[in-house]
Structure formats: C-alpha cells, structure tokens
Amino acid sequence: xxxxxxxxxxxxxxxxxxxxxxxxxxxxxxxxxxxxxxxxxxxxxxxxxxxxxxxxxxxxxxxxxxxxxxxxxxxxxxxxxxxxxxxxxxxxxxxxxxxxxxxxxxxxxxxxxxxxxxxxxxxxxxxxxxxxxxxxxxxxxxxxxxxxxxxxxxxxxxxxxxxxxxxxxxxxxxxxxxxxxxxxxxxxxxxxxxxxxxxxxxxxxxxxxxxxxxxxxxxxxxxxxxxxxxxxxxxxxxxxxxxxxxxxxxxxxxxxxxxxxxxxxxxxxxxxxxxxxxxxxxxxxxxxxxxxxxxxxxxxxxxxxxxxxxxxxxxxxxxxxxxxxxxxxxxxxxxxxxxxxx
Numbered sequence: 165x166x167x168x169x170x171x172x173x174x175x176x177x178x179x180x181x182x183x184x185x186x187x188x189x190x191x192x193x194x195x196x197x198x199x200x201x202x203x204x205x206x207x208x209x210x211x212x213x214x215x216x217x218x219x220x221x222x223x224x225x226x227x228x229x230x231x232x233x234x235x236x237x238x239x240x241x242x243x244x245x246x247x248x249x250x251x252x253x254x255x256x257x258x259x260x261x262x263x264x265x266x267x268x269x270x271x272x273x274x275x276x277x278x279x280x281x282x283x284x285x286x287x288x289x290x291x292x293x294x295x296x297x298x299x300x301x302x303x304x305x306x307x308x309x310x311x312x313x314x315x316x317x318x319x320x321x322x323x324x325x326x327x328x329x330x331x332x333x334x335x336x337x338x339x340x341x342x343x344x345x346x347x348x349x350x351x352x353x354x355x356x357x358x359x360x361x362x363x364x365x366x367x368x369x370x371x372x373x374x375x376x377x378x379x380x381x382x383x384x385x386x387x388x389x390x391x392x393x394x395x396x397x398x399x400x401x402x403x404x405x406x407x408x409x410x411x412x413x414x415x416x417x418x419x420x421x422x423x424x425x426x427x428x429x430x431x432x433x434x435x436x437x438x439x440x441x442x443x444x445x446x447x448x449x450x451x452x453x454x455x456x457x458x459x460x461x462x463x464x465x466x467x468x469x470x471x472x473x474x475x476x477x478x479x480x481x482x483x484x485x486x487x488x489x490x491x492x493x494x495x496x497x498x499x500x501x502x503x504x505x506x
Contacts, residue, residue, distance in 0.1 A: 165449050165497045166190030166234070168406070169223070172482065173459040183226040185454050185480065189494060192232040194406070194450045195223055195288060196297070198242065200251035203263045206283075207276035215253045220287060234448065235290035236297055236336075236405065237281055239268075239316070242470075244301035244338075246309060247273065268312035274319035281320065282327055292447070293328075294405065295320050296335035298367050299357070300350045307353075314356050321360035332447075336365030336405040337396060341375040342388035351396040363447055364397035365405035366390070368437075371414065371423045372473050380423065382409070382432040390440040403447040408477035409433035411456075411487050418469040430477070431488040438496050451479065451493070458482040 167186040171178045186193060199219070202212050227233065238248050242256060247268055249256040258264070266273050277295070285293055296317070303310050317335070324333050337354065340346040354364075370379035370389060378386050388395075393402050411430040414423040434451075441449050456478035457465075465471050479490040 165451075165493070165500060166192035166194060166231075167451050167454045168194045168196050169226070170453045170457065171460060172453075172455040172457040172478070172484075174464040178459075179222075180226065181484075182455060187228050187231060189454065189479075189490070189497060190231075191497075192234055192291075192448050192450070193227055194234040194236060195227075195290075196236040196238075196406075197284070198238050198256065198297075200238070200249045200256040201277055201280050202251045203259060203273075203276050206280035207272055209279070213251070213253065216251050220284070224287060232292075232448075233288050233290040234292045234294070234403075234405070234450065235284060235288045236294040236334075237277075237284060239277060239296045239320075240298065240302055243305075244298050245305040268309065268316035271319075274316055274323070277316075278320050278323035281324060285324070285328060285331065290331070292332050292334055292363065292403065293324065294334040294336060294365055295324070297405075298338040299335050300337040300340075300354075300367075303350055303353045304346055310353065317357045317360040332362040332401075333360070334363045334365045334403065334405070335361055336367045337393070338367040338373060339370075339390070339392060339396075340373060341378045342386055342392040344375060347392060347396070354396055358397065358400070361397070361400065364393055364400040364402050366393055366402060366407070366446075367405055368407045369409075369473070371409060371425065372421060381425075382429055382436055385436070390437070391444065393444070401447055402444050404437070404441055404449040406450050406452045407437060408452045408474060409437075410474075410476045411478070411481070411489065412476040414473065414476065416469050416472045419473070421473065427487045427489065431492050434479075434489040434492045438492075451477075453478050455480040455484060456482040 167190055169182050171182045205212050241248050250259050321333055370385055409430045410425045411427040413425055456476050461475050479493055480486055
C-alpha cells in the first residue's frame with residue numbers, strides 16, 4: 165500500500181513533508197516519471213540534462229531504504245494519444261528534429277526508451293516496472309497509433325527482460341464502466357499485447373471516467389466495477405497502479421465534469437476499493453495523492469482543468485488535516501503490514 169510523492173505545493177518543504185507523510189502511511193512508493201524521455205541522450209548514451217539528474221537524485225535521496233518502489237515511466241503523452249515528448253527543463257515538451265516524426269515502431273524509439281528504462285531500473289531498483297500508463301486510452305483515442313504501440317510493447321518488454329528476467333514488467337489500463345463498448349474494446353485490443361505484460365495495472369477513478377451515473381457515488385458503482393480486470397486481462401496478476409476519490413465536490417466545466425462528494429463518501433470508497441483489491445489478490449495499491457494540492461493547483465499549475473480532477477482526493481486536506489479515509493487506510497495498512505511479518 166502506498167502513494168506517489170505528488171506534492172501539495174511547489175516548495176521544498178512541501179515536497180519533503182509529502183515524502184514523510186507517504187512513508188509513514190505506506191510500504192511502497194510509486195515513482196511515476198511523467199516528464200518525458202531524454203530521447204537523444206538515451207539513444208546515444210550521452211549525459212542527461214542537469215534538471216533531469218536533479219529530479220532523479222531528489223527522488224532517490226528522499227526514498228527510505230525499507231520502501232519498495234514501483235517505477236512507472238510514461239511512454240504516452242499526458243493526454244494518452246501519442247508518443248511521449250522530450251524531458252525538458254519545464255517538464256514534458258514537444259519532440260524536435262528527427263524525433264518529432266518518429267513512431268512507436270521506430271527501432272530508435274524502442275532502443276532509446278529501453279536504454280532510459282534500464283538506466284532508471286538500475287538507479288531505482290524497483291520491485292515493479294511499468295512502461296506505459298493507461299494504454300487503454302490510446303486504444304480508444306488513437307487506434308492507428310496503437311498498431312505501432314504493439315511493436316513497441318514487444319521490443320521494450322524483450323529488452324527489459326533480457327537484462328532483468330525476474331523483474332515484473334507492467335503497464336496500466338484505465339478502467340471504464342464494465343460491460344460498456346469502451347471496456348469491451350479495451351479487452352479485445354489488450355489481448356494483442358498480453359504476452360508483453362506480467363502484471364496488469366489498474367488505473368481507476370470511477371467518478372471521472374465511468375459512464376454518467378455509474379460513478380456518481382460509491383453506492384452506484386456497478387457490479388464488476390473493479391473485478392472487470394479479470395475479463396480484460398484474464399489470467400494476469402493485477403495491481404492497482406493508481407486510484408482515488410474526492411472528499412469534496414468536483415466541478416470542472418471545461419471537461420463537463422460535476423460530481424458531488426464528501427469526506428464520508430471518500431472513506432466508503434477507500435473501504436470498498438481495498439476489499440476489492442483483496443478479492444483480486446492485488447500485488448499492491450497506490451492512492452495517487454496523499455494530500456489535497458490546492459496550493460499547487462492555484463499556483464504553479466495555474467488552475468489547470470485536467471489536474472482539477474484529482475485536486476481533492478487527498479487522505480489529508482489542503483491544511484494537512486487527516487480525513488476519515490485516512491483511518492480506514494491506516495487500519496488496513498497495519499493489518500497488511502503485520503500479515504507480511506514486518
């Protein structure tokens with residue numbers, strides 16, 4: 165059970181405090197690298213930019229030795245419809261030069277991504293590694309690009325396994341309403357890459373990405389809301405790579421998203437989700453953000469509409485007050501931690 169180190173504000177103290185909080189309340193850290201890939205440097209074995217090295221060093225220096233690591237490196241862009249961009253100083257930026265038109269199936273793309281992944285695996289020493297976040301949305305948003313992704317998946321998987329045969333290699337799928345046309349399309353297309361996945365990761369935010377009504381409240385979650393992964397990825401071990409539920413109302417007009425929620429409803433979701441994870445014998449569970457990031461959202465993020473979806477899913481509110489859901493999480497964590505003999 166664990167979290168990503170997503171901070172609640174863009175300050176050193178907030179970053180450090182976030183690491184303290186997540187390591188007190190979990191035994192695994194999800195280091196999710198969303199900023200892109202240093203494509204040219206990774207292909208030719210050149211030194212990485214200083215800003216990249218600083219980011220990696222900061223993550224490693226703050227991670228306690230007794231914490232497991234789930235390392236996820238995005239190969240898709242933030243909107244999940246194309247190859248990820250370059251890791252620039254301000255984050256993910258457009259690929260330039262020859263890289264601007266290269267596809268997932270390009271041998272140099274596969275080589276560069278594999279090289280970067282192998283380097284990060286050596287540094288982070290993860291117990292789990294993922295080469296793609298929410299490939300389901302690529303399947304739905306850009307099926308033509310997915311054709312090339314199938315080639316990429318095979319190449320990256322084989323390259324990683326050649327060096328780390330015992331490391332579980334994953335990707336994640338963003339679950340939609342069970343039984344829906346979207347869910348069936350994801351299942352049909354996942355079969356094409358199933359041989360290149362050791363564990364099927366689940367990305368699930370029902371309040372935002374299920375059909376209207378299905379995710380309106382915890383009580384309206386349909387049958388199979390979580391267990392549908394067994395139909396999508398039959399025979400695969402599973403892990404909840406990211407999830408969350410807001411403790412406050414969500415209103416994002418630009419995305420046509422309006423959800424009524426509360427701290428009590430969030431607590432109910434934590435309980436229901438953990439029971440579902442136990443029924444699936446999930447490898448791990450990642451709650452995406454431990455603390456509401458209102459300050460970060462109002463400041464550095466510029467009230468970005470997309471990031472507003474997750475702004476209030478913290479088990480602590482923006483003032484670092486614990487919510488009801490934290491107690492539910494901690495009780496489950498103590499039981500799990502004790503059962504593992506720690």
